[in-house]
Structure formats: structure tokens, C-alpha cells
Amino acid sequence: MAEYANIIVDIYQGKLDKTFQYRVPERLKSTIAVGILVSVPFGSRKMQGYVIGLTDVCEYEEDKIKEILAVVKDGVRIESQMIALAGWMRENYGGTMNHALKTVLPVKEKKKAKEQRTIRLALHPVEAKNELAECERKHKTARAKLLMALLNERELEWETATQQLTVSASVIRAMEEAGIVRVVSKTAYRNPVDGLDTGGERKQLNEEQQNIVSKITAEYDAGERRTYLIKGVTGSGKTEVYMELIAHVLAQGKQAIVLIPEIALTYQTVRRFYNRFGAQVSIINSKLSAGERYDQFERAKNGEISVMIGPRSALFTPFPDLGIIIIDEEHEASYKSETVPRYHARETAIQRAEMTDAIVVLGSATPSLESYYKAEKNEYCLLELKHRVQKRPMPLCEIIDLREELRRGNRSILSDRLSELMEDRLKKGEQTMLFINRRGMAGFVSCRACGHVIKCPHCDVSLSQHGSGDRTRLVCHYCGYTTAQPDLCPVCGSKYISGFKAGTQKIEQVVKARFPQARVLRMDMDTTRSKEGYEQILSAFANHEADILIGTQMIVKGHDFAGVTLVGVLAADLSLHISDYRAAERTFQLLTQAAGRAGRGDVPGSVIIQTYDPEHYSITTVKEQNYEAFYGQEIEYRKLMRYPPVWNMLYILCASKNEMAAGEAAMALMERIGQAAKESSEGIYPIGPSDAPVAKISDVYRKVIYVKTKEYRTLVLLKDKLEGFMKDNRLYQNVAVGFDFNPVNGF
Ligand code: ADP
Ligand code: ZN
Ligand code: ZN
Numbered sequence: 244m245a246e247y248a249n250i251i252v253d254i255y256q257g258k259l260d261k262t263f264q265y266r267v268p269e270r271l272k273s274t275i276a277v278g279i280l281v282s283v284p285f286g287s288r289k290m291q292g293y294v295i296g297l298t299d300v301c302e303y304e305e306d307k308i309k310e311i312l313a314v315v316k317d318g319v320r321i322e323s324q325m326i327a328l329a330g331w332m333r334e335n336y337g338g339t340m341n342h343a344l345k346t347v348l349p350v351k352e353k354k355k356a357k358e359q360r361t362i363r364l365a366l367h368p369v370e371a372k373n374e375l376a377e378c379e380r381k382h383k384t385a386r387a388k389l390l391m392a393l394l395n396e397r398e399l400e401w402e403t404a405t406q407q408l409t410v411s412a413s414v415i416r417a418m419e420e421a422g423i424v425r426v427v428s429k430t431a432y433r434n435p436v437d438g439l440d441t442g443g444e445r446k447q448l449n450e451e452q453q454n455i456v457s458k459i460t461a462e463y464d465a466g467e468r469r470t471y472l473i474k475g476v477t478g479s480g481k482t483e484v485y486m487e488l489i490a491h492v493l494a495q496g497k498q499a500i501v502l503i504p505e506i507a508l509t510y511q512t513v514r515r516f517y518n519r520f521g522a523q524v525s526i527i528n529s530k531l532s533a534g535e536r537y538d539q540f541e542r543a544k545n546g547e548i549s550v551m552i553g554p555r556s557a558l559f560t561p562f563p564d565l566g567i568i569i570i571d572e573e574h575e576a577s578y579k580s581e582t583v584p585r586y587h588a589r590e591t592a593i594q595r596a597e598m599t600d601a602i603v604v605l606g607s608a609t610p611s612l613e614s615y616y617k618a619e620k621n622e623y624c625l626l627e628l629k630h631r632v633q634k635r636p637m638p639l640c641e642i643i644d645l646r647e648e649l650r651r652g653n654r655s656i657l658s659d660r661l662s663e664l665m666e667d668r669l670k671k672g673e674q675t676m677l678f679i680n681r682r683g684m685a686g687f688v689s690c691r692a693c694g695h696v697i698k699c700p701h702c703d704v705s706l707s708q709h710g711s712g713d714r715t716r717l718v719c720h721y722c723g724y725t726t727a728q729p730d731l732c733p734v735c736g737s738k739y740i741s742g743f744k745a746g747t748q749k750i751e752q753v754v755k756a757r758f759p760q761a762r763v764l765r766m767d768m769d770t771t772r773s774k775e776g777y778e779q780i781l782s783a784f785a786n787h788e789a790d791i792l793i794g795t796q797m798i799v800k801g802h803d804f805a806g807v808t809l810v811g812v813l814a815a816d817l818s819l820h821i822s823d824y825r826a827a828e829r830t831f832q833l834l835t836q837a838a839g840r841a842g843r844g845d846v847p848g849s850v851i852i853q854t855y856d857p858e859h860y861s862i863t864t865v866k867e868q869n870y871e872a873f874y875g876q877e878i879e880y881r882k883l884m885r886y887p888p889v890w891n892m893l894y895i896l897c898a899s900k901n902e903m904a905a906g907e908a909a910m911a912l913m914e915r916i917g918q919a920a921k922e923s924s925e926g927i928y929p930i931g932p933s934d935a936p937v938a939k940i941s942d943v944y945r946k947v948i949y950v951k952t953k954e955y956r957t958l959v960l961l962k963d964k965l966e967g968f969m970k971d972n973r974l975y976q977n978v979a980v981g982f983d984f985n986p987v988n989g990f
Contacts, residue, residue: 838868
């Protein structure tokens with residue numbers, strides 16, 4: 244029980260780090276906690292503030308410090324919940340309370356962005372004309388003026404109506420209430436869904452879908468609160484299940500949050516929700532400014548909306564009575580924050596749900612190893628959709644051995660079989676997607692004759708190519724092991740051993756040369772600089788304005804193209820050999836997603852997977868769409884190598900402009916960790932320090948340490964210890980140290 248509380252008096256002013264310290268009186272010690280609203284003396288006044296931290300260290304003059312007056316009892320305010328959640332995040336992911344608060348609370352802009360409102364007709368023009376006649380008859384001149392203008396212009400700025408036409412705000416409001424006009428707020432609605440159709444038809448759920456809905460809703464009504472994992476093959480109708488669950492909680496006056504990876508947050512997806520739930524749906528995305536996000540959150544708080552769809556950050560929508568959090572594509576790496584606090588949206592959602600009496604539903608065709616592992620241990624409840632809707636068949640998957648192609652003298656990126664099928668699709672007027680699963684810097688080295696990949700002898704991940712020419716070295720990103728690049732394959736002696744390089748542009752050239760008659764679209768970082776570029780390419784392809792779409796993983800995320808009957812994965816190895824212990828998992832996920840794009844319409848689809856490693860389990864199991872078989876093999880590897888989810892891993896980064904300082908700081912931490920390992924009864928296994936995958940970014944040197952332990956909690960305690968060690972230590976004056984728990988993408 245802490246002696247002092249750090250309190251913040253106005254949480255929306257952006258000065259979240261400006262806290263005041265108060266003494267906790269004896270009688271309040273057992274009730275005070277992070278997030279609680281209290282009243283305190285402030286100057287000569289009494290003010291309310293939130294407790295954001297508790298401590299035994301007095302940071303103020305002991306004899307001048309004031310006491311908290313009372314705990315404010317007005318139910319549990321949403322702010323309290325969010326602050327308590329921030330406290331949990333700070334503790335479990337590191338960083339400061341200020342960082343955590345900024346993540347969960349929207350900050351009010353000093354000058355609120357001027358609201359841009361427009362007025363539109365809510366009636367059919369024919370009805371509007373009748374209404375106009377009626378108004379003229381009754382001499383309602385203001386109404387008539389506005390209707391006339393709207394019949395001419397369709398849309399008017401609020402200011403035009405009130406100033407030029409001199410129609411008062413109360414008249415507009417009355418007309419809005421009567422359902423004659425609609426007032427659309429543009430700042431609040433950075434909402435691509437505004438103006439879409441509503442009241443769309445509800446799909447009759449099939450038996451599998453209904454079983455899941457019935458089970459979850461029955462448990463919900465019985466007061467059970469838990470986390471569900473819906474494992475549903477691609478095209479099995481997960482979204483329909485989500486919508487049914489949302490409808491169920493909305494009917495009880497509660498609200499829903501739906502997390503979707505930003506890249507899949509397309510018009511197509513949002514429209515489905517809007518169609519079902521209408522204007523109570525809103526979305527947020529990363530392009531909103533702080534002020535716009537604040538507006539959205541205000542609308543959630545005051546009950547204007549009850550369903551929020553968005554990426555990771557939508558999790559912090561301040562719904563007062565949250566009933567359900569849905570995380571679609573729960574395996575996606577983008578659910579892990581790349582900035583401090585480096586939280587995982589899945590874990591944080593579960594924590595928020597626990598605090599607010601909500602349930603969490605995770606969905607994926609290829610659950611993360613983490614989630615499936617928890618489901619196996621009955622921490623999550625596993626539910627399955629094993630079939631595509633309307634008995635559509637799963638696509639047929641063929642694996643092409645690229646070593647074989649080379650032996651036969653085909654050095655093209657397109658195997659003979661893939662070319663043949665593409666030719667066939669072009670003839671039939673069906674569409675093809677070519678997918679290259681490149682991610683970041685895929686610097687691994689492999690043999691094109693036998694498929695051998697050079698790996699770290701200690702960590703069992705691929706080595707990465709660094710440097711060029713004579714100075715090329717192969718380096719392990721975990722332990723720093725380094726070796727020279729061989730000239731000949733150590734297994735078969737072939738000279739075709741090198742880094743694999745092929746980009747979307749190169750592929751486009753090859754495809755155009757091979758099929759001059761085909762209309763080709765390419766989607767990659769270059770062609771999708773703008774959000775519009777991305778949507779444009781997608782819709783052009785959906786409208787069959789092209790025969791072939793070539794792209795990186797952007798093209799495989801959750802888009803429904805009914806015309807696609809062939810999907811080609813050009814080099815499955817590209818994601819298999821990135822030097823990351825999750826490489827196989829990523830590959831399995833990407834390939835399954837890619838395969839899932841084929842045959843979404845009425846014609847069954849084919850999938851061609853080209854690879855140098857056709858026997859690898861992440862590839863053979865995709866062919867059979869056998870998640871369990873993949874999981875079984877992968878979890879053994881994780882156990883053996885002590886990787887998550889069986890073990891937990893903390894990534895510590897020391898960064899400094901001074902390479903020596905970064906190195907010394909890392910060494911000192913390593914020593915401290917070694918000491919902690921000796922003192923602990925639990926196994927603590929540090930690795931490193933070594934250079935980070937990107938050893939230097941804009942003149943800042945980066946050294947990393949990994950620590951593996953069985954329990955997550957052990958890592959949290961270790962982090963606290965290290966923070967204590969670094970505090971006021973001169974070694975860390977010019978070195979920034981960051982922590983990342985169970986890193987997903989590395990720093
Ligand atoms: P998933 O998210 O599992 O890939 P979706 O929810 O996107 O699947 O559903 C795939 C397609 O099937 C969508 O076009 C959807 O409208 C349709 N669909 C879903 N459930 C049903 C159903 N019960 N009856 C008919 N069509 C359905
Ligand atoms: Zn070889
Ligand atoms: Zn290694």
C-alpha cells in the first residue's frame with residue numbers, strides 16, 4: 244500500500260506528464276488504485292483528478308505535501324477504466340506512464356478543429372418537392388428556402404444555409420428531426436461509409452456459423468466472460484458471425500469494437516458493417532489527426548455510435564458499456580505496436596475486456612501460434628468453421644519444385660506449369676493473381692540447385708547477408724554469429740548460391756514479355772503511395788479491368804475477387820528464410836491467405852506454389868490446408884529452441900550515437916542479467932549482446948540482447964530491475980534503452 248499518489252487533474256489537455264503528488268491518507272489506502280477519481284486541494288480550490296501512479300517515494304517537499312480529500316463515487320467512469328488499462332500496459336510492456344496514457348486517451352486539441360458541416364436532403368427529390376409545396380402553402384418560408392436550395396444543389400455548407408440563406412440553426416435541426424434533411428459533420432465523419440446504403444439483407448447463417456453464434460451468445464447471456472478463438476477457413480463466413488454477435492450485444496444496450504488490420508480496412512469491408520448497422524458504425528484509421536480521433540472518441544462516449552471499426556488503436560474507443568471486442572485476422576503482425584508502449588492489441592484487448600465485463604472474439608484462418616497454444620491449454624475457447632460458405636470447394640494446391648525447373652533449363656521466374664495455367668485463364672477470361680511474399684530485407688543465401696539455406700548453428704534461423712563484394716558476411720540476428728559467404732554450395736557444390744532477388748517490377752516485365760496480350764496491374768509500395776492508389780488498383784481489378792494482378796502481401800489480405808481462379812506464389816521461400824523464429828509461421832499464414840484468394844466466386848480455384856524447399860512443413864501443410872499438422876511441427880520447434888509462445892522473450896535495444904557507449908551499456912546490462920539469472924530459481928537465458936539486424940540507423944548504433952524465460956512475469960520483474968539499475972547510472976546518459984516483450988517485428 245503506497246504512501247503517495249501521482250495525480251493528474253485535466254487528462255485531456257495533452258500535458259499528461261504534468262502530475263501532482265499527494266499523500267494517501269490511512270483511511271483511503273485500501274481503496275486507492277491507478278485510475279481512480281479523487282478530489283484534492285488545488286491551490287485554494289478543490290479539484291478532481293485521476294490517480295495515475297502510486298509510489299512510496301516522495302518527490303515533493305515532505306512537509307508541504309497535501310492529502311487526498313476523498314474518492315469520488317460516481318460509478319466507474321470510462322476515464323478510470325482507460326487509465327487503469329494504461330497502468331497495466333506500462334507495467335507489462337515498459338515505457339513510462341505518460342507514454343501509456345497518450346496511447347489510451349485521446350488528446351483534445353487546444354483549438355478544436357473547425358467543424359465542417361453540410362446539409363443534404365434525406366428525402367427522395369419527389370417527396371422533397373411535395374414537402375416544398377406544403378411548406379409554401381403553410382408559409383414556412385425558411386424551410387421552403389432551404390428545400391429549394393437543396394433541390395438545386397443537393398448539398399449545402401452549413402454556413403451557406405445559415406448566413407446566405409439566413410435559415411436558423413433551430414429550423415435546420417427541426418427539419419433534421421422530421422427526417423427531411425441530414426446534417427453531416429465532415430470532421431467527425433472522416434468516415435468513408437457515410438451515405439452508404441443501410442438495411443441490407445441479413446444472410447441466413449449456415450449450421451456451422453449458427454452453432455458458434457448460439458454457443459457464444461448463450462454463454463454471454465449466462466454471464467460468462469471469456470476469450471473465443473474462431474478458426475475458420477478462408478471464405479467460411481467469419482464476418483457474418485461477427486455481425487451476429489455484435490447485433491446480440493447491441494440489443495442489450497452495449498457497444499462493440501472490431502479490430503481489423505489497417506490494410507484490410509477497405510471500403511468493401513466497412514460497407515458490410517454499415518449495411519447491417521447503419522450510422523451507429525464509425526471507423527478510425529491511422530490517418531486521423533489527434534483532434535479528429537478525439538472527435539470520434541467523443542461520439543463513442545456520448546452514445547452517438549456503438550460500433551467502432553479500426554486498426555489497433557480503435558481498441559481504446561471509450562465506450563461506456565463495452566460488450567464485445569472482435570479481432571479479425573488475429574495473427575497479423577500489425578496488432579503489435581512498434582512504438583512505446585510496445586503493446587500487443589490481443590493481450591491488451593483481453594485485459595480491457597476483463598476490466599469492463601466484455602468478451603473477446605479472435606478470428607483467423609491461420610491463428611497465431613500464441614492463440615492456438617492458449618486454446619490448446621483451454622485458456623481460450625476454440626470454435627471452428629471448417630467449410631467455405633455455400634459448399635464452395637477449397638482451392639486445389641500444387642507445389643512446383645524450382646530446383647527441378649532449373650535442372651530442366653528453365654531459369655524464368657515462371658515455372659512451366661504456372662505459365663500453362665496462366666495461358667489457360669487468359670483464354671477463358673478468368674483472372675490470375677501473382678504473389679511475391681517478400682518482407683523487409685530478405686537477405687538470406689540459398690542454393691538454387693539443391694535449395695540449401697545457410698543457417699546459424701546456434702539459433703536455427705537463416706543467416707542474413709551483410710555488406711557486398713569481397714566483404715560480404717553472413718550474420719545471425721539473434722546471437723551475432725558471423726561467417727563468410729561461401730562461393731560454392733556446402734551441400735551440393737553448385738555455384739548457384741546467392742541471395743535471392745526479385746521484385747514486383749521485374750516480375751511485371753517477365754509477365755508482359757511472356758503474355759503481351761494480357762492486361763497487367765501491379766501493386767506494391769511504388770504504385771500505392773496514396774491510400775487512393777491502393778483502393779483504385781483493387782477496384783480496377785475487381786471490375787475486371789485487368790487479367791493479372793502482381794503484388795506483395797498487400798494483395799492477399801482479405802479482398803474478395805470473385806473472378807480470380809488462379810493464384811501463383813512465385814517463391815514461397817522468400818518469407819521462409821527471413822532470419823526470424825516466426826519465419827515458418829509467417830510463411831504458412833501468407834501462403835494460406837494467398838491460396839484463399841482463389842475461387843471465391845463460383846468457379847473453383849487453383850493455387851501454384853513455387854519453391855526451392857517443397858518438403859518444408861510450412862509448405863506441405865498448406866497444400867493440404869492442414870493447420871493442425873503445421874502447428875504440431877512448429878510448436879515442437881518453439882519448445883526445442885525456447886521460443887514463444889512456449890517461452891517468453893524480451894528484446895532489449897541499446898541505441899547511441901557513440902558505438903562504444905552503446906556497447907558498454909549493453910555489456911553492463913548483460914552482466915546485470917547474468918547476476919539476476921544466478922539469483923533466480925527460474926531459468927533466465929540471455930543471448931548477446933550483438934548488433935541489431937540494422938546495426939546503425941542514421942548514425943545511431945544499435946546493440947541488442949535477448950532474454951528467454953519460461954514465465955512472462957519473470958521478464959517483467961527483470962525489466963523493473965534493469966530500470967532500477969539504469970536510473971542515475973552514467974552509462975545510460977547517452978544511451979537510449981528500449982524493451983520489447985515477445986517482439987513481433989523487432990525494432
Ligand atoms: P471470411 O471472413 O471467413 O473469409 P466472409 O465473412 O468474408 O468470410 O464470407 C465470405 C463470403 O460469403 C461473403 O461474400 C459473405 O457475404 C458470404 N457469406 C457468408 N455467410 C454466408 C451465408 N450464411 N450464406 C450466404 N453467403 C454467406
Ligand atoms: Zn546446393
Ligand atoms: Zn545465432
